[in-house]
Amino acid sequence: MKLVVGIVRPEKANDVLAALYRAEVRGLSISRVQGHGGELDRVETYRGTTVKMGLSDKVRFDIAVSDDFVDTTIEALCEGARTGEVGDGKIFVLPLERAVRIRTGETDHGAVTPVGAA
Amino acid sequence: METQISSGDTAWTLVATALVLFMTIGLGVFYAGLVRAKNSLNTFMMCIAALGVVTITWSLIGYSFAFGGDGDFIGGFDHALLKDVGFEGTEAYPNVPHLVFFAFQTTFVILTAALVSGAVVERMRFLPYLAFIALWSIFVYPIMAHWVWGGGFLAEGGTLDFAGGVPVEMASGFSALAAAIVVGRRMDYGRQALLPHNTLFVLLGAGILWFGWFGFNGGSGIGTNNNSVLAFVNTLLTPACTLTTWFLLDYIRGKRITAVGAGTAIIVGCVLITPAGGFIAPGWALVLGVVGTLPCYALIMWRPRTRVDETLDVLAAHGIAGFTGILFIGLVAQASWNGDLGEGLFYGESALMGDQALAALVAPVYAFAGTFILLKAIGFVTSLRTTEAVEAIGLDVTQHGEEAYVTGEGAILIAPDGDGHGVGEPVANPV
Numbered sequence: 255m256k257l258v259v260g261i262v263r264p265e266k267a268n269d270v271l272a273a274l275y276r277a278e279v280r281g282l283s284i285s286r287v288q289g290h291g292g293e294l295d296r297v298e299t300y301r302g303t304t305v306k307m308g309l310s311d312k313v314r315f316d317i318a319v320s321d322d323f324v325d326t327t328i329e330a331l332c333e334g335a336r337t338g339e340v341g342d343g344k345i346f347v348l349p350l351e352r353a354v355r356i357r358t359g360e361t362d363h364g365a366v367t368p369v370g371a372a
Numbered sequence: 373m374e375t376q377i378s379s380g381d382t383a384w385t386l387v388a389t390a391l392v393l394f395m396t397i398g399l400g401v402f403y404a405g406l407v408r409a410k411n412s413l414n415t416f417m418m419c420i421a422a423l424g425v426v427t428i429t430w431s432l433i434g435y436s437f438a439f440g441g442d443g444d445f446i447g448g449f450d451h452a453l454l455k456d457v458g459f460e461g462t463e464a465y466p467n468v469p470h471l472v473f474f475a476f477q478t479t480f481v482i483l484t485a486a487l488v489s490g491a492v493v494e495r496m497r498f499l500p501y502l503a504f505i506a507l508w509s510i511f512v513y514p515i516m517a518h519w520v521w522g523g524g525f526l527a528e529g530g531t532l533d534f535a536g537g538v539p540v541e542m543a544s545g546f547s548a549l550a551a552a553i554v555v556g557r558r559m560d561y562g563r564q565a566l567l568p569h570n571t572l573f574v575l576l577g578a579g580i581l582w583f584g585w586f587g588f589n590g591g592s593g594i595g596t597n598n599n600s601v602l603a604f605v606n607t608l609l610t611p612a613c614t615l616t617t618w619f620l621l622d623y624i625r626g627k628r629i630t631a632v633g634a635g636t637a638i639i640v641g642c643v644l645i646t647p648a649g650g651f652i653a654p655g656w657a658l659v660l661g662v663v664g665t666l667p668c669y670a671l672i673m674w675r676p677r678t679r680v681d682e683t684l685d686v687l688a689a690h691g692i693a694g695f696t697g698i699l700f701i702g703l704v705a706q707a708s709w710n711g712d713l714g715e716g717l718f719y720g721e722s723a724l725m726g727d728q729a730l731a732a733l734v735a736p737v738y739a740f741a742g743t744f745i746l747l748k749a750i751g752f753v754t755s756l757r758t759t760e761a762v763e764a765i766g767l768d769v770t771q772h773g774e775e776a777y778v779t780g781e782g783a784i785l786i787a788p789d790g791d792g793h794g795v796g797e798p799v800a801n802p803v
Contacts, residue, residue, distance in 0.1 A: 305784060305785055
């Protein structure tokens with residue numbers, strides 16, 4: 255059981271969602287984050303104030319999956335998020351100690367398996 | 373002639389001028405709310421740009437093409453560079469100083485040029501856009517304004533257009549269609565949901581537009597005469613009916629009454645009454661609000677299913693509504709209400725309907741063709757639209773180096789005397 259964290263470009267978030275859907279990865283959370291991954295800075299000017307924007311908007315996917323689904327999920331994230339330019343994002347896979355589905359009290363494997371998928 | 377200047381008429385026209393100028397800001401709010409956050413500043417700036425660029429082109433030559441001569445098709449050079457535009461009235465409007473008439477007309481061309489931007493938001497480069505509105509406000513709007521207001525062939529023929537069904541509404545609507553076709557659709561159009569980012573802005577913008585429209589329609593009689601008073605009141609009545617009819621149609625269609633629909637309905641209503649305001653009875657203005665909603669609503673529901681990304685539906689809300697309003701005059705105009713200017717089909721005269729139909733035929737053709745040619749010409753010199761990468765990042769950062777919703781987190785100040793601009797190569801160079 256792993257937690258797959260994918261950090262992607264906001265404009266690719268919809269493509270990632272579509273790819274995950276096709277891969278039958280259904281349970282996920284997203285959040286808007288800001289980050290820096292080595293891409294070049296944007297320069298913005300507001301009247302006399304010129305700034306380098308060191309952080310870019312990103313969308314973070316948190317996806318808890320059973321071990322069988324880790325590779326599928328990573329492939330879907332890559333497929334949906336890749337443009338080939340610096341700043342496409344990163345994927346981190348973390349071990350997951352416990353998971354509980356609040357509605358039923360199911361734990362672990364049962365909790366990260368989508369309802370209806372045996 | 374100086375003695376004929378009416379202080380009352382002049383005062384109202386001055387106020388109306390300021391009201392109409394504010395409409396361009398309202399339009400900016402409305403349009404900005406309808407696009408995605410990353411393009412909202414650019415969208416607003418397209419409206420703001422018209423305040424600068426179009427005022428200059430119009431002062432230099434556009435005004436003269438509209439009102440500076442008696443040609444059938446185009447005015448002339450009589451008022452180029454604002455020659456002979458002074459404190460005295462004109463032949464057509466001796467009651468207000470020529471300067472005031474000019475200022476009032478200026479606010480119209482600004483708004484109309486800004487309207488067209490709705491077709492090309494979220495993908496058109498800013499500099500070619502500036503070139504486009506500069507040329508458009510010389511070669512499209514003034515010609516059409518001349519036809520109906522400056523002594524052109526439509527005015528001579530007897531077409532009635534109170535506040536701009538031809539030069540404002542049909543001009544912007546059919547120009548928008550041409551612009552959407554030439555510039556092309558957004559890269560994600562039809563593939564992803566491209567949603568309004570702030571629906572409160574949509575309502576606020578629509579409200580400002582309605583407010584300003586009292587100057588637009590109510591001022592178009594150039595004074596406080598009966599036609600102006602009638603248009604002012606009709607500007608209250610027609611949009612009220614459009615709004616309520618839209619509620620009904622929304623409810624029938626989806627069992628929900630939508631706010632973006634309400635904002636759109638207000639604008640459709642104001643447009644419907646624009647050509648007809650000073651010519652039709654208040655009762656008919658109510659009817660127009662109900663009947664006129666139908667074609668506009670139908671087109672707005674159908675257009676997103678097509679491949680034409682006329683993004684903010686300028687054609688439906690302005691082109692088709694203006695078209696409907698122009699024709700409606702031919703049906704229901706009443707000499708007893710409009711001061712013997714014309715009588716419609718329902719009151720036994722058919723000539724007026726013919727004149728209105730002619731306007732409804734030529735205006736779309738000229739607006740579409742003119743805009744098509746201008747944009748193709750600009751596109752020959754430089755690319756009209758951004759690259760896909762820029763479209764993905766958004767036009768606020770790439771075109772203006774600013775964002776609408778900036779947090780400042782992670783922003784590193786570049787010392788004014790430093791060579792900060794040279795550090796690295798910014799991703800978001802203006803493209």
